[in-house]
Amino acid sequence: MSMKLEHVSYTYMPGTPYEKEALKDISLEIKKGEFVAVIGHTGSGKSTLVQNLNGLLHPTKGNASLDGVDLSGKSNEAKMARGRIGMVFQYPEHQLFAETVYEDIAFGPQNLGLNYEETDARVKDAMKFVGLDFETYAGRSPFSLSGGQMRRVAIAGVVAMNPDYLILDEPSAGLDPGSRDAVFAEVMELYKKRGTAIIMVTHSMEDAAQFAKRMLVVYDGRIIIDGKPGEVFLKEKEQLLKVGMDVPEVYKLADALRDKGLRLPKEITDAKTLLAEIKRRKGLR
Amino acid sequence: MLDITLGQYYPGNSFIHRLDPRTKILATLLLIVAVFLANTAVGYGALCVMVLFIIALSGLPFMLVLKSVKPLLFIIVLTLLLHTLLGQGEHVLYQWKFLKVTEEGVQMGVKMSMRLILLLMISSILTFTTSPIVLTDGIEALLRPFRVIGVPAHELAMMMTIALRFIPTLMEETDRIIKAQTARGADFSSGNLLARAKNMLPILVPLFISAFRRADDLAVAMEARCYRGGEGRTRMHQLAYHAGDAAAFVFAFAMIGLMAFLRWGPNVL
Numbered sequence: 001m002s003m004k005l006e007h008v009s010y011t012y013m014p015g016t017p018y019e020k021e022a023l024k025d026i027s028l029e030i031k032k033g034e035f036v037a038v039i040g041h042t043g044s045g046k047s048t049l050v051q052n053l054n055g056l057l058h059p060t061k062g063n064a065s066l067d068g069v070d071l072s073g074k075s076n077e078a079k080m081a082r083g084r085i086g087m088v089f090q091y092p093e094h095q096l097f098a099e100t101v102y103e104d105i106a107f108g109p110q111n112l113g114l115n116y117e118e119t120d121a122r123v124k125d126a127m128k129f130v131g132l133d134f135e136t137y138a139g140r141s142p143f144s145l146s147g148g149q150m151r152r153v154a155i156a157g158v159v160a161m162n163p164d165y166l167i168l169d170e171p172s173a174g175l176d177p178g179s180r181d182a183v184f185a186e187v188m189e190l191y192k193k194r195g196t197a198i199i200m201v202t203h204s205m206e207d208a209a210q211f212a213k214r215m216l217v218v219y220d221g222r223i224i225i226d227g228k229p230g231e232v233f234l235k236e237k238e239q240l241l242k243v244g245m246d247v248p249e250v251y252k253l254a255d256a257l258r259d260k261g262l263r264l265p266k267e268i269t270d271a272k273t274l275l276a277e278i279k280r281r282k283g284l285r
Numbered sequence: 286m287l288d289i290t291l292g293q294y295y296p297g298n299s300f301i302h303r304l305d306p307r308t309k310i311l312a313t314l315l316l317i318v319a320v321f322l323a324n325t326a327v328g329y330g331a332l333c334v335m336v337l338f339i340i341a342l343s344g345l346p347f348m349l350v351l352k353s354v355k356p357l358l359f360i361i362v363l364t365l366l367l368h369t370l371l372g373q374g375e376h377v378l379y380q381w382k383f384l385k386v387t388e389e390g391v392q393m394g395v396k397m398s399m400r401l402i403l404l405l406m407i408s409s410i411l412t413f414t415t416s417p418i419v420l421t422d423g424i425e426a427l428l429r430p431f432r433v434i435g436v437p438a439h440e441l442a443m444m445m446t447i448a449l450r451f452i453p454t455l456m457e458e459t460d461r462i463i464k465a466q467t468a469r470g471a472d473f474s475s476g477n478l479l480a481r482a483k484n485m486l487p488i489l490v491p492l493f494i495s496a497f498r499r500a501d502d503l504a505v506a507m508e509a510r511c512y513r514g515g516e517g518r519t520r521m522h523q524l525a526y527h528a529g530d531a532a533a534f535v536f537a538f539a540m541i542g543l544m545a546f547l548r549w550g551p552n553v554l
């Protein structure tokens with residue numbers, strides 16, 4: 001049970017002066033139930049990578065597969081495989097189209113060929129999941145909602161398809177802190193309760209450190225680092241800084257304290273642990 | 286979807302690329318006149334050599350320029366056939382019932398189709414070597430004198446610039462929306478015409494909404510920067526003629542002179 005890229009290269013607009021090789025010989029396996037963060041600076045190829053993962057773009061070289069099924073195929077099998085991978089794009093609220101919130105969320109399940117009852121159940125479920133009250137919102141026009149609410153409707157539209165793998169491209173871009181936390185809480189719930197594998201593109205080291213169990217660093221079309229966030233931030237700091245990335249504030253603070261002579265253990269990955277350690281060292285309670 | 290590049294600008298830094306857009310537009314018009322003046326084999330030969338010379342100067346791949354003939358290929362072939370099969374003349378090469386292939390007809394057909402091919406290649410060199418934005422700048426500058434008779438030169442150019450600016454954006458947007466709906470299992474290629482039209486809704490609605498949002502944003506942004514039409518406006522990129530432009534004009538007029546000489550001058554050949 002895994003999605004796989006084997007020696008994948010992807011070139012935009014081949015054969016024109018605008019030709020751009022956005023991915024270069026990437027091999028990668030993501031198992032069911034993983035939580036992967038993809039980081040890298042602007043234009044490094046993150047979006048291209050995840051779109052190859054879910055079969056929206058077909059590799060120029062190499063191949064992408066889900067449980068051994070080639071995602072670029074035209075067969076029914078390939079179509080089914082693509083249906084198991086959900087994708088939430090950057091600013092997903094810009095893709096709403098239906099007259100009511102209900103219809104918009106029902107679009108995906110209907111395309112999966114579910115009947116009326118199943119679709120209805122999925123919609124209700126998904127709305128509950130993203131914290132939108134069914135009675136209040138189902139009949140409203142999605143365009144009369146606030147930005148944060150619209151994004152939740154859009155995410156519900158993908159969640160309603162019950163994907164085994166959910167790809168999110170910068171899900172928190174342009175949201176206020178409250179809505180942002182809500183979106184992450186929902187994603188975490190999907191991951192924990194339903195066992196959905198999450199692949200999340202983000203610009204925030206904090207988010208990657210806090211949520212992900214595995215981190216991919218993309219640089220110039222290649223994956224240059226692949227490991228646990230805690231280990232990566234500790235061991236690959238130089239490399240990260242070199243490619244224009246950063247480490248979370250906690251790591252920087254811990255390093256600064258160490259420089260000042262405070263003896264701290266190496267494995268400090270969040271603020272709580274750091275605080276506890278400082279208190280312990282200083283004999284405070 | 287995004288493989289459609291806007292217009293057909295082929296970036297480069299050749300002599301032709303660097304010419305002032307006004308020069309390029311006017312020189313193109315002059316060369317078109319030259320093509321219409323040509324009526325001898327020598328004249329057409331000279332024009333072909335000229336086009337090859339300009340292509341070499343511009344650094345464009347020859348095949349790229351040749352491909353610009355493709356959209357009108359059908360008409361070119363038709364012209365050739367009609368003239369060949371129906372042309373009048375004395376030197377009959379072949380006759381079958383009312384179809385008569387004459388030497389004059391063949392000559393006429395070849396000339397006419399050569400003329401079309403040359404026109405297409407010359408005008409496409411203009412669009413290949415001039416980015417659309419620069420081209421509108423040039424058009425605006427050339428139209429300016431006609432303001433006295435009520436041609437809204439600045440407004441026309443502004444509209445063209447805005448449209449050009451937003452075509453790639455909207456294409457990108459369309460691409461994104463198609464991808465997003467495809468990821469939700471949308472199917473755009475099956476079913477009858479009506480079903481297919483209905484399937485386009487999930488693309489068209491978000492596209493229109495985003496176009497209106499962008500238009501609105503742009504209007505506000507222009508307003509906020511005190512845009513109020515072309516009156517008394519100065520520009521960031523001043524167009525300026527250089528020595529190369531003079532050379533280009535001399536060249537274009539020389540071509541016209543040559544064609545006129547070949548057409549009306551003493552029959553030297």
Ligand SMILES: Nc1ncnc2c1ncn2[C@@H]1O[C@H](COP(=O)(O)OP(=O)(O)OP(=O)(O)O)[C@@H](O)[C@H]1O
Nearest residue numbers: 012013020022041042043044045046047048049287
């Ligand atoms: N449709 C396209 N056509 C041509 N080139 C593209 C296209 N999309 C992306 N690129 C190029 O491919 C490279 C990788 O782009 P990609 O969108 O994957 O970057 P990204 O890491 O997602 O960046 P960001 O953080 O800004 O979203 C960039 O250099 C970009 O300019």
Ligand SMILES: [Mg+2]
Nearest residue numbers: 046047048169
């Ligand atoms: Mg991106």
